Amino acid sequence: MRILQDIGRSKKTLHAKLFIYMLILTALLLLAIFAGLFSVGTLDNTQKEIHDTLDLQMEFLCQDIEDYFLTLAVTGVQLSEDVTELIEDYLENQHITLNDLNNSEADINAVQEALFEPLKQKLLQTDCSGAFIMLDATVNSKIEGAQHSKSGLYLQISGFEFPDTSILLFRGNSQISKHHGVMPHRKWRLEFDAALFPNYDEVISGAKLPLESSYKITDLFILPGTSEEALLVAVPLIGENGMVYGICGFEISQSYFKIEHAQPTKLSHLACIMAKDEGGKIDLSKGLNCGVSGGYYLEPTGELLYNNSESGLLTFEGDQLSYVGVIKKVKLCQQSDDFLLAIMIPRSDYASEVTDNIVQIAIFIALLLFFGIICCLYFTHKFLSPILSGLKSMKGGNFNDIEKTNVPEIDDLFDFLAKKDREHEAELRQLEDKNRDVENEYAKAQTKIAQLADKKSDQIDMDIYKMFLKNLHTLTPREREIFDYYLQGKNAKEIHAHIGVSENTVKFHNKNIYSKLGVSSRKQLLQYAKLMSKQEDETLKD
Amino acid sequence: MKKALSLFTALIFVLLILTSCRAASLLDKNNPVMLTMWHVYGEQADSPMNRLIEEFNQTVGRDQGIIINVTVMTNTSQIGNQLLKAQSDVLGAPEMPDLFFCHNNNADDLGASNLINWNDVFSKEELDGYVEEFIEDGIVDDRLVVFPVSKSTHLLFINGTQFDRFCAETGVTYDHLSTWDGFFDVAAGFYTWSGGKPFCAFDYLLRAIELILEAEGETSYMTEDGWYDFDNPAVKEVWMKFAKALCQGHIVVSDLYSNTQVMTGEVIAGCGSSAAILYYNDTVTYPDNTTEPMNLQILPMPQIDPSNGLVTQAGVGLCSYKTTEQKAEAAAVFARWFTQSSRNLDFVTQTGYMPVSNGAFYAIDDHSFEKESYKRLYTTLKEVRDTCTMVKEPIYSGYYDRVQKLYDALRASQHKLLKRYISGENVEALAEETWRLFMNVE
Structure with a gap:
């Protein structure tokens, strides 16, 4: 308010004052708009928006992963039941036990032959990168390390990026495999090495019925001979008598996970991680990761330390890159630890988002301000133009010929001023007429006075005048002094004040003067004195 | 004074040239361009190529705004048909990659005019740094479309x-x-x-x-x-x-x-x-x-x-599918980096190929190998x-x-x-x- 008062008191032009008032109004309106936007969270919502987007994305990923592993578990249980039945059929038909498969190349090959097509079909039906059956038996128990060598089949999908995928034999008899049209993997081996099989002992020792409660999602491991990382959904093979025949299940490789679980999202560099929770730390060598459909992501490596940040977002600090994102714990399997799902974007992207938002707001404010100033200038000009034009016209002084401004108040004022103007003119004209009359009268009076003066001179009695001239020198000095004062136009009162005698004394001297000079009044005295002066002047001129 | 003015003018001129050169690049560090790649090195096994690409992405790629994203690892006998399927938008096939490795005949099938002519990207002096026969091997329809990165026999x-x-x-x-x-x-x-x-x-x-x-x-x-x-x-x-x-x-x-x-x-x-x-x-x-x-x-x-x-x-070479000028520039950056002598030597000696740059081709004689089988391979080569x-x-x-x-x-x-x-x-x-x-x- 004080500012407004100051502006009101200041000696700024009408234009400047109105512009400042309007600018203040615009600023207040903008402030109100931003306060409103801020209060409903429209302005400061980048972080929240990213958080919400990541949260929503997490819901999708979580659902995707839970459904995926549930389906794998169900299919794995079916595979286990089918495989167990086939093994038991074979053992029963051959009247042998599982133990009898050891060192029997023929029996082991026969079992693999029986299992090959069911496993291949199950692999083709299931969304995974590989399927395996590992039996607790070996074709040769006499060789070094035979206690870890396990016979079985391990098939892998090759080229899952394409619709016409092919299958490779990673473990198992290559001749049987070729009969079924499946070529050996380039890093093929005949049997499994249980020592390299992740969580082998846990799966075997934890094997119990029902299968649903004893399957396990293994730790991540590197497929022997390759650089490919994978984890397995491992289901024990449990016979009717409770005997554990081995393990079957499915492989989910990093390459497969990356392609199959790429997330559809508008966040172009989103990275998703599925790993074991290590309390504030994610070891990416123990987890799978994927990115976005049709885009790329900066694949996190090494270890990521995470902690809380603003707006519910977590910061993930790695050796080379840092991210922001959200996490969620999921229980994918009763026999396995909780998994941690993390969804994150590079910190640089996040910072860029926030900066972009600030820049957008700044541009928005600048545009509004610019627009406001332009409007202030325009409307100030628009509003003041007729007024200023009117004032200018007023300075011209002619109110009758001023154009209409279309502002009623100003036009009324002009009408009023024009009317007043006309009234003043009329008065002026009257005064001028009067003045002319007075001047005429004055001129006439002057003329008349002159005529009268001439007339009076003509009426002077020459005898009296001669006596006046003759006796003038008989006057006493005091009388002469008073006589001169009369000639100077002073009256008796002024004379007595001037010479310091009483008024009666003056009257006494008057009586003597009148008597000596032969006049009867001061008027006659002055008339003869004037005539005398006039004659003296004319004499001097001559 | 006159000398100082000349010096100032020259400096401004040089700055303008540098500025214009920099402005000519279509690459933006803050907004990287992604090139998808299909390669044939290390399918089913360990891939030295993937490690090199990771190195590229972390260094030159990061500095210049290029990301190479390997979307398919396959083999030389299949990549030709797979590329044709992608080019023909066969249902379920992945999108055509920006960079891929294939044989000359595959490039011919895809249409040499659809591929970047590396002659437009590399100067004659640069191409002189490569084994001449290998460069000639990559010419299809008078266009150098298969850039040699490694050769085998x-x-x-x-x-x-x-x-x-x-x-x-x-x-x-x-x-x-x-x-x-x-x-x-x-x-x-x-x-x-x-x-x-x-x-x-x-x-x-x-x-x-x-x-x-x-x-x-x-x-x-x-x-x-x-x-x-x-x-x-x-x-x-x-x-x-x-x-x-x-x-x-x-x-x-x-x-x-x-x-x-x-x-x-x-x-x-x-x-x-x-x-x-x-x-x-x-x-x-x-x-x-x-x-x-x-x-x-x-x-x-x-x-x-x-x-x-x-x-x-034998041996496949690097092709770049024509898309945008920016991707062409990024592909050239990668090709130069990838075939730089010492890197070329490191790569081929891990994968059993012959190097393609003159420097690496002769330097291989002095290379020491950890594995006996690789030593024998290169003795034979x-x-x-x-x-x-x-x-x-x-x-x-x-x-x-x-x-x-x-x-x-x-x-x-x-x-x-x-x-x-x-x-x-x-x-x-x-x-x-x-x-x-x-x-x-x-």
């Missing part, structure tokens, strides 16, 4: 442990494998010695036949439509040598890659690409799960005349380079499809032919069957 890989036993008992030596006649004798001898095991699996049987024909001076063994001239008696003569060995079980057409058959002990030798070294295990595993060291021996391919040998110049002439592979549209059809047909019939031979059928008649099969491939 075909070699003979041998399970040394078993071959040494065979040699010790039969008096055969590795020298016998220097000629084709010696090779077929050794193959027959091994078949007998081993009790019916084939000696060698061939990945590229027809290429061996072509090189023999060329060594014999045949220049017109192929027709204009890109297939073999069956009216040329020399073609049949050479074919029949291999066909008879095949029918008698001395050799086989590999199941795709011979190294798997060497690893399983089905054969003790494999004729394949030098790059197969990446896939050989250190041991051979037999059906009873016993294993023995591979002791991998690597020899040049047999020749008609070892003193005047011919070897194939040096011998090949020093003693043999490299011959470019045929470039005909549809040629390799027909080759694969022939191999598939031979794979399907070779065991039956052997059984029929064992049961007493005439080897000449059986070989004639394979000739007809060859002629009927369409």
Whole structure:
């Protein structure tokens, strides 16, 4: 308010004052708009928006992963039941036990032959990168390390990026495999090495019925001979008598996970991680990761330390890159630890988002301000133009010929001023007429006075005048002094004040003067004195 | 004053030039361009290529705003068809990659005009830094569209442990494998010695036949439509040598890659690409799960005349699919970085290829290898380079499809032919069957 008062008191032009008032109004309106936007969270919502987007994305990923592993578990249980039945059929038909498969190349090959097509079909039906059956038996128990060598089949999908995928034999008899049209993997081996099989002992020792409660999602491991990382959904093979025949299940490789679980999202560099929770730390060598459909992501490596940040977002600090994102714990399997799902974007992207938002707001404010100033200038000009034009016209002084401004108040004022103007003119004209009359009268009076003066001179009695001239020198000095004062136009009162005698004394001297000079009044005295002066002047001129 | 003014003007001029040069780049560090890539290095195994790409992304890529994203790892025999499917938008096929490695004929099938002409990207001085023959090999329709990054040739890989036993008992030596006649004798001898095991699996049987024909001076063994001239008696003569060995079980057409058959002990030798070294295990595993060291021996391919040998110049090259100017610039940055001498040398020595830059090509002689098998490989490659002439592979549209059809047909019939031979059928008649099969491939 004080500012407004100051502006009101200041000696700024009408234009400047109105512009400042309007600018203040615009600023207040903008402030109100931003306060409103801020209060409903429209302005400061980048972080929240990213958080919400990541949260929503997490819901999708979580659902995707839970459904995926549930389906794998169900299919794995079916595979286990089918495989167990086939093994038991074979053992029963051959009247042998599982133990009898050891060192029997023929029996082991026969079992693999029986299992090959069911496993291949199950692999083709299931969304995974590989399927395996590992039996607790070996074709040769006499060789070094035979206690870890396990016979079985391990098939892998090759080229899952394409619709016409092919299958490779990673473990198992290559001749049987070729009969079924499946070529050996380039890093093929005949049997499994249980020592390299992740969580082998846990799966075997934890094997119990029902299968649903004893399957396990293994730790991540590197497929022997390759650089490919994978984890397995491992289901024990449990016979009717409770005997554990081995393990079957499915492989989910990093390459497969990356392609199959790429997330559809508008966040172009989103990275998703599925790993074991290590309390504030994610070891990416123990987890799978994927990115976005049709885009790329900066694949996190090494270890990521995470902690809380603003707006519910977590910061993930790695050796080379840092991210922001959200996490969620999921229980994918009763026999396995909780998994941690993390969804994150590079910190640089996040910072860029926030900066972009600030820049957008700044541009928005600048545009509004610019627009406001332009409007202030325009409307100030628009509003003041007729007024200023009117004032200018007023300075011209002619109110009758001023154009209409279309502002009623100003036009009324002009009408009023024009009317007043006309009234003043009329008065002026009257005064001028009067003045002319007075001047005429004055001129006439002057003329008349002159005529009268001439007339009076003509009426002077020459005898009296001669006596006046003759006796003038008989006057006493005091009388002469008073006589001169009369000639100077002073009256008796002024004379007595001037010479310091009483008024009666003056009257006494008057009586003597009148008597000596032969006049009867001061008027006659002055008339003869004037005539005398006039004659003296004319004499001097001559 | 005048001098100072001149200096200032010159400085402004230089700054303007630098500014304009910088502005000319379409790459933006803060808004990187992504190039998808399909490659053929290390499928099913460890991939040195992926590690190099990771290094590129973390260094030059990060600095210049380029990200290479490997979306498919495949192999040289499949990538051509896979690319064609992608180009034709076959249902379910991935999108066409920006960068890929393929043979000249694949590039021809895709249309050379659809690919970046590396001549537009590299200066003549830069191209002079590469082995001239390798550069020429990448020209299709007068356009350098297949940029050489590594070159291979075909070699003979041998399970040394078993071959040494065979040699010790039969008096055969590795020298016998220097000629084709010696090779077929050794193959027959091994078949007998081993009790019916084939000696060698061939990945590229027809290429061996072509090189023999060329060594014999045949220049017109192929027709204009890109297939073999069956009216040329020399073609049949050479074919029949291999066909008879095949029918008698001395050799086989590999199941795709011979190294798997060497690893399983089905054969003790494999004729394949030098790059197969990446896939050989250190041991051979037999059906009873016993294993023995591979002791991998690597020899040049047999020749008609070892003193005047011919070897194939194989290997895929880098192609860039034409999309945007920005991607073309990014592809050029990657190609330069990837083929820089020391990096090229590191890459090829991990993957069994020959380097393509002149600097790396000769520096390889002084390179030290950790693994004995790699040391042997590069000793052999040096011998090949020093003693043999490299011959470019045929470039005909549809040629390799027909080759694969022939191999598939031979794979399907070779065991039956052997059984029929064992049961007493005439080897000449059986070989004639394979000739007809060859002629009927369409």
